[in-house]
Amino acid sequence: MRPMQHSSKLQNVRYELRGPILQAAKAMEAEGHRILKMNLGDTAPFGLEAPESVVVDMIHHLRGAQGYSDSKGIFSARTAISQYYQTRGLMTIGVEDVFVGNGVSELISMTLQAFMENGDEILIPAPDYPLWTAAVTLTGGNPVHYLCDEEENWWPDMADVEARITPRTKGIVIINPNNPTGAVYPRHILEQFAALARKHDLVLFSDEIYEKIRYVDAPHIHTAAVAEDVCVLTFSGLSKAYRMPGYRAGWVAVTGPRTVTAAxxxxxxxxxxxxxxxxxxxxxxxxxxxxxxxxxxxxIRPGGRLREQRDLAWKLLTAIPGVSCVPAAGAMYLFPKLDPEIYPIASDEKFVLQLLQEQKILVSHGTAFNWPTPDHFRFVILPAVEDIEEAVRRISTYLAAYRNR
Ligand code: PLP
Structure with a gap:
């Protein structure tokens, strides 16, 4: 047999969060090194366990859950999801509007595949959760990144969003609260997205998987609540707030006039x-x-474990010369900036690889999140306080050596 080739469909598909640097870390672990992992948004390794009542409930249902279910999901789950949204003011979401999937990840691909033609454009935030960019590319579409503004709480730069709309634009992705920046969007930003969708006939993909993880008083506003006349896809699931990413449960709710969304x-x-x-x-x-x-x-409330870890990580990281960071308003990450005058980094991928090799600590480089310049990294705040302290100590040592090069 001839050697098999990569599919051409995968040519521009990247997902660096599980790419070569993670492989390098695994190889180092196999050699016996202990790596401090501040790279993945997985709650389980850090003792942040699923609620016991939920695990007991799943075990109780296990025997009765051997068969396939309805493709859209079991009725009780879809009813619970529609009722959840109704109690939050989204009165139009009924059982029929909800699709349950193997995590939000599966539904991202499915909802894009359902309407993309080759060459269609989808606007995606920069920085983004990179699965969105990969999934658009995989459907034959073109991801077009709009900038989020670090100087403005990492909220989307709405002038930049509008400037990137072309006749080929089919939809806009909104990640709120955001991974990797932790931004939580105010109503006026979401209303501007709704206005653009109305004006240019666009679908809004609203990834709200971190909706319950917020450290500020600002409420979480569902995009669908300010865009009732627009096709909005609202994504959420159990992976983050309920700390069960391995069980794979997520959903999407479709809203907007039926005349628009029927096909x-x-x-x-x-x-x-x-x-x-x-x-x-x-x-x-x-x-x-x-x-x-x-x-x-x-x-997440004051004194709560995640809140304390977020506060501590922010305080320690921003105490390093040349490191600044917008405090995360939500989610489970910080996205610090390295001042390019002090840290002239040509490749942030090499930068984090070297950090891994020298200090045995794993973070994710900013360009992996489609951030355009090599001057950020993502730091996960899930590990316990002692690990955060140790991790920042090692980053600090590495950066001090970098400054003195
Ligand atoms: N959306 C965002 C913004 C995420 O950060 C993640 C996981 O990190 C996902 C979706 C994937 O979630 P799931 O576990 O439901 O597939």
């Missing part, structure tokens, strides 16, 4: 049926998660 809904139903259904045991956790005590609140 799109049919395409989504077809694609959902092609993969038969989402993981059924995890679907049984959805109702329990949404209906019960929201244990995430104890972690």
């Amino acid at each position: 799109y809904r049919e395409s989504l139903e077809l694609l959902a049926s092609l993969r038969l259904c989402a993981n059924v045991p995890a679907q049984h956790a959805i109702q329990t998660c949404l209906g019960g005590y929201q244990s995430i609140e104890a972690l």
Whole structure:
């Protein structure tokens, strides 16, 4: 047989968060090194466990969850999701508007595939959660990045968003709260997105998976709440606030006038049926998660573990000369800036690889999030206080040597 080739469809698809640097870290671990991992938004390795009541509930349902489910998801889960949104003012979301998937990740691909033609453009924030960029590329579309403004709380630069709209633009991705910046968007920003969608006939993809993880008093506003006349896809799931990313449970709710969305809904139903259904045991956790005590609140309020880790990481990182950082208003990350005058970095990928090799600590380079310049990195705030202290100590040592080169 001839050697097999890469599919040409994968040519520009990148997902560096699980790429060569992670492989290098694994190889070092295999050699016996202990690596401090501040790179992945996975709660489980850091003792941030799923609520016990939810795990017990899933075990209880396990025997009865052996068969396939409806492709859109089990009825009780979809009812719980629609009721959740209704109690938050999104009165039009009914059971039929909800699709349950194997995490938000699967639904990102599915919702893009359902309407993209080759060469269509989707606007995506820079920096972004890079799965969005990869998924658009995989459908044959062109990801076009709009800038978020570090000087303005990392909110989207709305003039830049509008300037990038062309006749080929089909939709806009909004990640709120944002990974990697932690930004939480105010109403006026979301209203401007809605106005652009109305004016240019665009779909809004609103990734709200961190909606319950906020450290500021500002409320989380659903994009769909300010854009009832627009097709909005609202994504969320159990991976973050309920700390069960491995169980793979997420959902998308479709809103907007039925006259506009009818064909799109049919395409989504077809694609959902092609993969038969989402993981059924995890679907049984959805109702329990949404209906019960929201244990995430104890972690994010003042004195809560995540809040303390976020505060400490920000304080220690910004004490390093030439490092600045917008405090995260939400989510589980900081996205610090390295002053290019002090740290003239040509390749931030090499920069974090060298940090890994010299200091045995893993962070993610900013350009992996489609940030255009090599002057940021993402620091995950999930590890415990001692690990955050040790991690920042090692980053500080590495940066001091870098300054003195
Ligand atoms: N959206 C954002 C913004 C994320 O940060 C992540 C995971 O880190 C996902 C979606 C994927 O979530 P899921 O585990 O539901 O696939």
